[in-house]
Amino acid sequence: MKNHSNTWTIIRKEFARFFGDRQLVFTTVIMPGLLIYLIYSLMGVGMRNMETQGKQDLVIVTVENMPQSMEALLAPADSSMTLLRQPIAQEDIAALEDKDINAVLIRFPEAFDSLVATYSPQSGEKAPNIEIYYNSANNAASRVYYAIDASLTAFENSQSNLFDVNRADSEGQRFDQASDDQVVGDILSKLLPMLIIMMLFSGTMAIAPSAIAGEKERGTFATLLVTPMKRSELAMGKIVSLSSIALLSGISSFVGIALSLPNMIAATDDISIPFNYTTNDYIALLLVILASVLVMASAVSLLSALAKDVKNAGTMITPFMLVVMLAGLLPMFQDGTAQSMAVYLIPFYNAIEVMADVFAHSMRWTPVIITLVSDIAYTGIAVWGLTRMFNSEKIMFSR
Amino acid sequence: MDEILRIEGLSKTFTLSRKQQRLERTHARHKVAVDDLTLTANRGEIFGLLGPNGAGKTTTLRMLATLIKPDKGDAWVDGCSIVSQPEEVRGKIAFLTSELKLEDFFTPNYLYDFFSELHGVAPAVAAQRKQGLFARFGIDKFAEVKVANLSTGMKQKLSIVISLVHNPDIIIFDEPTNGLDVITARTVTDYLQELRGEGKTIILSTHIFSLVERLCDRVGIIIDGHLTSCGSLEEVCDGLTIEDRFFELYKAQKGDEE
Numbered sequence: 001m002k003n004h005s006n007t008w009t010i011i012r013k014e015f016a017r018f019f020g021d022r023q024l025v026f027t028t029v030i031m032p033g034l035l036i037y038l039i040y041s042l043m044g045v046g047m048r049n050m051e052t053q054g055k056q057d058l059v060i061v062t063v064e065n066m067p068q069s070m071e072a073l074l075a076p077a078d079s080s081m082t083l084l085r086q087p088i089a090q091e092d093i094a095a096l097e098d099k100d101i102n103a104v105l106i107r108f109p110e111a112f113d114s115l116v117a118t119y120s121p122q123s124g125e126k127a128p129n130i131e132i133y134y135n136s137a138n139n140a141a142s143r144v145y146y147a148i149d150a151s152l153t154a155f156e157n158s159q160s161n162l163f164d165v166n167r168a169d170s171e172g173q174r175f176d177q178a179s180d181d182q183v184v185g186d187i188l189s190k191l192l193p194m195l196i197i198m199m200l201f202s203g204t205m206a207i208a209p210s211a212i213a214g215e216k217e218r219g220t221f222a223t224l225l226v227t228p229m230k231r232s233e234l235a236m237g238k239i240v241s242l243s244s245i246a247l248l249s250g251i252s253s254f255v256g257i258a259l260s261l262p263n264m265i266a267a268t269d270d271i272s273i274p275f276n277y278t279t280n281d282y283i284a285l286l287l288v289i290l291a292s293v294l295v296m297a298s299a300v301s302l303l304s305a306l307a308k309d310v311k312n313a314g315t316m317i318t319p320f321m322l323v324v325m326l327a328g329l330l331p332m333f334q335d336g337t338a339q340s341m342a343v344y345l346i347p348f349y350n351a352i353e354v355m356a357d358v359f360a361h362s363m364r365w366t367p368v369i370i371t372l373v374s375d376i377a378y379t380g381i382a383v384w385g386l387t388r389m390f391n392s393e394k395i396m397f398s399r
Numbered sequence: 400m401d402e403i404l405r406i407e408g409l410s411k412t413f414t415l416s417r418k419q420q421r422l423e424r425t426h427a428r429h430k431v432a433v434d435d436l437t438l439t440a441n442r443g444e445i446f447g448l449l450g451p452n453g454a455g456k457t458t459t460l461r462m463l464a465t466l467i468k469p470d471k472g473d474a475w476v477d478g479c480s481i482v483s484q485p486e487e488v489r490g491k492i493a494f495l496t497s498e499l500k501l502e503d504f505f506t507p508n509y510l511y512d513f514f515s516e517l518h519g520v521a522p523a524v525a526a527q528r529k530q531g532l533f534a535r536f537g538i539d540k541f542a543e544v545k546v547a548n549l550s551t552g553m554k555q556k557l558s559i560v561i562s563l564v565h566n567p568d569i570i571i572f573d574e575p576t577n578g579l580d581v582i583t584a585r586t587v588t589d590y591l592q593e594l595r596g597e598g599k600t601i602i603l604s605t606h607i608f609s610l611v612e613r614l615c616d617r618v619g620i621i622i623d624g625h626l627t628s629c630g631s632l633e634e635v636c637d638g639l640t641i642e643d644r645f646f647e648l649y650k651a652q653k654g655d656e657e
Contacts, residue, residue, distance in 0.1 A: 009516045017504055219500035223561075226464050226499065227517040228490035393467040 010237025194328030203249025298382030
């Protein structure tokens with residue numbers, strides 16, 4: 001007598017098939033996380049190198065007609081900049097075409113200070129013009145150019161200062177009332193739901209077509225269909241095993257992002273991301289990811305069962321994946337949480353909305369529960385549909 | 400005689416796709432594959448379904464294996480209906496056809512255990528039976544070799560062994576020697592006779608006259624979905640060879656249509 005259902009036998013067989021194939025495990029579970037970690041970390045290292053390289057390189061700043069008022073403003077802040085006061089020849093400007101020359105040339109009009117003092121914007125005449133020549137392909141020169149440009153703009157603003165906006169008159173005075181958590185939460189809620197959905201989907205895509213359409217194509221599915229196992233057990237076994245493997249792939253990608261994020265962030269100065277999420281947030285996130293993986297594996301399994309072979313399955317699933325990815329982009333264009341609870345009945349989009357809520361620190365249990373219940377209901381419908389398809393000779397044996 | 404299989408009025412019509420219409424050079428939207436088939440098979444006999452390609456042999460066997468449903472009629476395998484009790488029927492039969500493949504990735508050992516589990520065979524019984532069957536077909540030496548690395552003949556033998564994990568009373572075999580080399584084909588036909596000796600019933604389809612003469616106790620000749628003759632070899636042949644009798648019936652059937 002059997003002491004467990006055939007669903008468990010199918011799940012074990014799918015696991016044996018997957019974990020027994022080292023190449024498949026590597027490409028589906030290890031590689032996504034590893035690649036994300038390596039790519040993001042290398043990007044971080046590259047950006048950091050660009051930053052430090054630019055700071056280390058010496059830039060010669062040549063100033064023609066240096067005005068008295070600019071002496072302090074243009075004084076070198078550190079040893080990476082040398083200031084020369086001399087006329088600029090046309091050949092000097094032409095020489096900047098060589099992007100390896102770390103130089104910035106600044107030409108002030110003669111008697112700049114008196115021109116500025118006597119200039120009236122109402123006169124209709126052109127304002128005194130400062131020419132700054134540089135090569136934007138040279139990182140060090142670019143950095144110095146932007147610093148000088150910012151200083152000169154600030155100087156110009158101070159010349160005609162009629163009023164200030166948001167001037168902090170006391171230490172610690174804040175005008176933006178958003179907390180760090182809110183700011184970071186807003187960014188993460190716009191980016192991470194789509195990334196997570198994409199990762200889960202690519203994990204499902206990597207295995208589901210082969211596990212169903214592939215078995216049909218290879219003739220191994222019919223061998224299962226002549227056993228006394230119930231078709232519903234087969235459908236359930238396929239969906240649960242595929243969901244579990246897809247989840248592993250998604251977790252791998254998530255770990256890759258989590259580990260590489262500090263390397264990415266370290267490339268930019270003084271940014272720290274507080275991950276102040278509660279245990280409830282994490283529980284909600286995990287539950288919703290699990291539920292959406294079930295729906296995802298169900299949908300991809302249904303399409304794979306309809307397909308004649310793996311190639312056909314890929315063709316059928318791709319447009320569906322694009323729709324889900326578009327849904328993942330929607331949080332980028334909306335503010336706050338969804339107004340209507342009906343939104344949480346829409347498969348995939350409900351998970352995206354809940355994830356956005358969690359990352360934005362506005363998780364509520366009602367939408368989470370609606371999402372879970374509706375996703376489990378959709379999975380049940382999918383198991384029923386898949387069972388019907390496994391019973392359909394037109395679908396299973398059509399050529 | 401102890402009847403183990405009863406088929407009554409079994410019929411199946413397929414809708415042809417445009418591609419199939421082109422291939423079959425017909426404008427008809429439907430093709431009657433099996434028409435009102437009625438026959439019985441007894442315990443401990445080899446029953447042969449003889450007919451040309453496209454006669455409806457494979458469709459009949461697939462209906463018996465519950466892979467496809469009949470449009471009309473029913474069949475009872477050891478008392479279980481193929482229409483209303485498909486799972487019970489699948490538990491009582493072995494179905495073998497070249498269409499059914501085993502996953503290349505797994506070893507014979509794994510596949511045997513997996514299918515034993517699906518058939519609800521107790522592990523101890525399965526292990527004992529596996530040992531006997533693997534030794535009988537020479538699979539024991541390749542028990543841990545992936546199916547992908549087995550020869551075609553060994554794969555076919557393994558398919559037979561896997562189909563028998565639950566020790567079924569009825570073995571349904573579609574074109575048993577198709578695509579096999581002579582040695583493997585002989586191993587298979589010898590084993591079918593052995594199974595008959597054990598009291599099993601074998602239903603096989605074929606278009607090879609010599610196979611019917613050598614193996615079958617009873618035969619049904621099926622042409623264009625109709626059972627044109629059925630009985631013991633002597634009854635069906637009526638003093639002719641099976642080949643001559645077949646062509647006589649074939650001409651009569653085609654003549655009727657024309």
